[in-house]
Amino acid sequence: MNPSPKTVSRRGVFATLGKLAAGAAAVLVARKVRAATKQVVTTPAPKGYDPFKHQWRMAIDVDKCIGCGSCADACKHENKVPRDLGYFRTWVERYIIKKARPGSGEARGETVVDSPNGSIGGFPPTRVPKDEILKAFHVPKLCNLCANSPCDQACPVGATFRTPEGAILVDPKYCIGCGFCVQACPYGCRFVSPVTHTAEKCSLCYHRITRGLKPACVEACPTGTRIFGDLMDAKPDDPLVQFYAKNKLQVLKPHLGTQPRVFYAGLDEEAR
Amino acid sequence: MNTLLLAHKGAASELLQHVQGFIYPNELNLLWSVLIVLYPYLTGLVAGAFIMASLERVFKVKSLQPTYRLSLLTSLAFLLVAPLPLLFHLGHPERCFEVMMTPHASSPMAIFGFVYAWYLMAVLLLELWFDYRKDFVEWSQTATGLKRWIYSILTLGVRDVSGKALLLDDKMGRAITIIGIPSAFLLHGYVGFIFGSVKANPWWGTVLMPIIFIFSAMVSGIALLMFLYLITCWVRKVEVDMDCLETIGKCLLTALAVDFSVEALDWIHRLYVADESIDVLVLLASGKLIYSLFVLQVFMGMILPGLCLAGMVIYKEGWKRRQTVYFLCSVLVLVGIFAMRWNVVVGGQLFSKSLRGFTTYKLELVGQEGLLTAFMLVLLPFVIVSVMIWLFLPRKDLLPAGHATGGSQET
Amino acid sequence: MPRQTIPPQITRLVLMTVMIVVAYFGARYFLVPESFGQYGWYRADALKDYQALPIHYGGQASCVDCHAEVVKKRAKAKHQHISCETCHGPLQAHVEDPTTVKPPKITDPKFCTRCHERAPARPEKFQQVVLADHNPGQKCTECHAPHLPTEAP
Numbered sequence: 071m072n073p074s075p076k077t078v079s080r081r082g083v084f085a086t087l088g089k090l091a092a093g094a095a096a097v098l099v100a101r102k103v104r105a106a107t108k109q110v111v112t113t114p115a116p117k118g119y120d121p122f123k124h125q126w127r128m129a130i131d132v133d134k135c136i137g138c139g140s141c142a143d144a145c146k147h148e149n150k151v152p153r154d155l156g157y158f159r160t161w162v163e164r165y166i167i168k169k170a171r172p173g174s175g176e177a178r179g180e181t182v183v184d185s186p187n188g189s190i191g192g193f194p195p196t197r198v199p200k201d202e203i204l205k206a207f208h209v210p211k212l213c214n215l216c217a218n219s220p221c222d223q224a225c226p227v228g229a230t231f232r233t234p235e236g237a238i239l240v241d242p243k244y245c246i247g248c249g250f251c252v253q254a255c256p257y258g259c260r261f262v263s264p265v266t267h268t269a270e271k272c273s274l275c276y277h278r279i280t281r282g283l284k285p286a287c288v289e290a291c292p293t294g295t296r297i298f299g300d301l302m303d304a305k306p307d308d309p310l311v312q313f314y315a316k317n318k319l320q321v322l323k324p325h326l327g328t329q330p331r332v333f334y335a336g337l338d339e340e341a342r
Numbered sequence: 343m344n345t346l347l348l349a350h351k352g353a354a355s356e357l358l359q360h361v362q363g364f365i366y367p368n369e370l371n372l373l374w375s376v377l378i379v380l381y382p383y384l385t386g387l388v389a390g391a392f393i394m395a396s397l398e399r400v401f402k403v404k405s406l407q408p409t410y411r412l413s414l415l416t417s418l419a420f421l422l423v424a425p426l427p428l429l430f431h432l433g434h435p436e437r438c439f440e441v442m443m444t445p446h447a448s449s450p451m452a453i454f455g456f457v458y459a460w461y462l463m464a465v466l467l468l469e470l471w472f473d474y475r476k477d478f479v480e481w482s483q484t485a486t487g488l489k490r491w492i493y494s495i496l497t498l499g500v501r502d503v504s505g506k507a508l509l510l511d512d513k514m515g516r517a518i519t520i521i522g523i524p525s526a527f528l529l530h531g532y533v534g535f536i537f538g539s540v541k542a543n544p545w546w547g548t549v550l551m552p553i554i555f556i557f558s559a560m561v562s563g564i565a566l567l568m569f570l571y572l573i574t575c576w577v578r579k580v581e582v583d584m585d586c587l588e589t590i591g592k593c594l595l596t597a598l599a600v601d602f603s604v605e606a607l608d609w610i611h612r613l614y615v616a617d618e619s620i621d622v623l624v625l626l627a628s629g630k631l632i633y634s635l636f637v638l639q640v641f642m643g644m645i646l647p648g649l650c651l652a653g654m655v656i657y658k659e660g661w662k663r664r665q666t667v668y669f670l671c672s673v674l675v676l677v678g679i680f681a682m683r684w685n686v687v688v689g690g691q692l693f694s695k696s697l698r699g700f701t702t703y704k705l706e707l708v709g710q711e712g713l714l715t716a717f718m719l720v721l722l723p724f725v726i727v728s729v730m731i732w733l734f735l736p737r738k739d740l741l742p743a744g745h746a747t748g749g750s751q752e753t
Numbered sequence: 754m755p756r757q758t759i760p761p762q763i764t765r766l767v768l769m770t771v772m773i774v775v776a777y778f779g780a781r782y783f784l785v786p787e788s789f790g791q792y793g794w795y796r797a798d799a800l801k802d803y804q805a806l807p808i809h810y811g812g813q814a815s816c817v818d819c820h821a822e823v824v825k826k827r828a829k830a831k832h833q834h835i836s837c838e839t840c841h842g843p844l845q846a847h848v849e850d851p852t853t854v855k856p857p858k859i860t861d862p863k864f865c866t867r868c869h870e871r872a873p874a875r876p877e878k879f880q881q882v883v884l885a886d887h888n889p890g891q892k893c894t895e896c897h898a899p900h901l902p903t904e905a906p
Contacts, residue, residue: 138868147843155354156370183364192867206874226452227440231795241799247433249373256542258366267433277806292835500761
């Protein structure tokens with residue numbers, strides 16, 4: 071054998087032991103520092119609620135919406151959303167489809183859409199003259215709870231995530247505010263808050279539903295346009311199950327493959 | 343973002359007056375500002391400049407030898423600045439480390455952090471180090487003062503400059519350049535993918551986006567190299583090697599032609615397939631983007647320099663005038679590619695994802711994402727590259743191989 | 754004894770690579786939050802953070818205990834399914850402290866028209882009036898009790 075065999079000396083053993091002890095001490099210190107670092111980052115608040123035992127969903131009955139804007143207003147109240155224009159977790163759009171020009175041979179004319187201040191305070195009278203209107207309706211918008219959510223896919227750090235019960239949340243303590251999720255959402259449901267500088271969106275009122283309450287928009291809706299329920303705990307007469315059973319359902323922008331889980335009944339092709 | 347702007351009451355409603363048609367309420371404030379325009383712009387310059395270096399090294403285009411080191415240094419300078427506009431744009435820049443700590447595997451932006459780190463540390467720095475190692479050892483003995491210190495540190499304590507060691511340096515350098523070519527493509531293709539993967543946005547979400555980004559990167563990188571080579575020679579009063587300049591010119595012309603074709607293909611495809619987004623995109627191109635797209639990007643940035651460069655291939659008169667024309671071409675191309683990035687990034691946010699209307703973008707002068715910040719960030723890599731040229735680019739490196747004696751001889 | 758030496762450049766670079774990798778994993782050890790990855794690629798404690806947020810709308814159930822007479826009055830009305838907070842606003846603060854925190858009085862005559870003014874986009878079946886033609890100059894509440902609009906107050 072070419073290399074000389076290692077000689078075991080007493081000094082060597084002590085040196086090794088010393089190194090081990092130093093290493094162990096270093097690990098202990100590292101753990102303490104780590105725990106302290108994490109204390110700063112997180113403050114857990116334990117609760118008797120199991121996220122794995124629920125599947126919360128919302129559905130929209132377009133034919134019931136009167137465009138009063140109570141939902142959008144309640145959402146801003148409940149979630150402390152900035153009151154400025156341009157920051158909405160939910161809003162209502164008004165679609166007015168004009169009649170076709172006489173003799174044009176078209177099925178229908180131009181579609182005029184608006185959502186002044188996201189419908190908060192209701193809609194002002196439309197400028198389209200009454201006799202030119204073919205039909206008109208309101209479409210409430212919120213996070214579509216996509217099963218294949220592009221926003222969650224895009225988040226670089228894991229600040230946006232899908233909860234076990236199907237809501238999609240943004241961790242305000244972890245979001246870096248890059249805005250990629252805002253770009254990735256095809257429905258315009260996200261914004262970067264001018265207050266927190268993090269992405270914000272409809273949380274399905276996670277703080278309410280985990281307490282057994284309805285989301286604020288559902289609570290505030292006077293006509294039952296927004297139907298809310300738990301699919302894991304749904305009896306056959308549950309309003310949500312009934313809604314699914316009795317209506318022909320649609321989702322927004324199905325061609326994008328996002329697989330929205332907010333179903334609409336009575337939606338027109340023009341709504342997107 | 344426009345938060346400063348919005349702090350003033352009525353500013354939002356003023357913005358609202360510029361909205362045409364219907365936009366989703368959250369689309370009022372355009373999110374990705376001029377800084378995000380800079381990010382693909384700077385990254386593209388990096389990739390393009392590096393590819394020029396590899397042409398010399400791997401494909402043995404010997405006439406490019408005077409710009410070999412310059413292109414590597416340019417690449418490095420711009421790479422160092424490339425992430426800064428992203429960082430400045432973040433709502434929480436102090437949390438940026440999370441991208442490296444918990445990168446979300448499905449996010450192109452997260453993986454970009456690693457692509458960037460790979461490119462910086464495994465490609466550019468390594469290649470530069472192997473290429474410069476011998477010089478560092480020499481200079482650390484001949485230079486004085488601060489320079490001496492810098493060179494000494496950069497040797498990393500390896501002072502072996504025997505023939506065997508230098509042979510290894512050369513081999514390693516070649517190998518790294520070969521890895522570097524796909525890496526450069528990956529780097530900028532990835533930036534293209536960040537936009538191309540956004541299926542929510544029909545202006546961005548096309549498979550051609552990474553390809554377009556790669557070729558536009560090459561165009562801008564080559565133009566930058568031409569620009570810097572001429573400037574450096576003029577400032578240092580080194581004779582411009584016309585052979586080298588002509589080769590760069592031809593490369594630029596080729597890259598421009600390919601880039602033009604790919605972008606034209608993109609438009610032809612869009613117009614022919616005419617999916618639901620085509621109406622709003624045509625309105626966008628012929629309305630809000632008409633100057634930046636047709637005038638700046640296509641005419642000033644592609645057709646005009648393209649014709650000039652093609653003309654120079656045919657008429658070969660007056661070397662002094664040729665330098666001026668080349669210089670002007672490089673400036674035009676650099677501005678044109680900037681316009682291209684602008685059209686992609688800002689243009690993609692001007693129309694609503696409801697495909698029913700447009701918002702507007704008001705570039706602020708000052709502020710975190712204002713014009714001034716953008717201007718500084720464009721200037722910064724040029725400052726860095728100047729320092730690098732001062733430190734690492736002796737006059738002999740700008741001369742063609744015939745002048746520089748190469749090998750071990752001192753100049 | 755001739756030794757096969759690894760070139761010094763290589764050893765130096767390998768050393769630096771090891772240092773970078775160690776630094777990376779060391780940083781991860783300290784900087785990744787404790788609950789990260791517990792449920793998925795996110796901070797599981799974020800769920801608890803969300804659960805801990807305060808509520809502002811108390812919910813219908815929190816009203817009926819004290820305001821049984823209104824519930825009774827509304828039982829016959831078309832307004833019976835409307836939550837109290839739809840009109841009276843967020844009332845969790847009132848639930849927690851009924852004496853000092855009172856919901857604001859609804860005085861704006863436009864309040865009713867937000868839902869009931871005739872508009873083309875509203876469903877046909879929904880009760881609507883053109884306010885300009887429907888007893889102009891009078892307040893809605895002169896003829897309609899808000900909780901039971903078919904009757905006078």
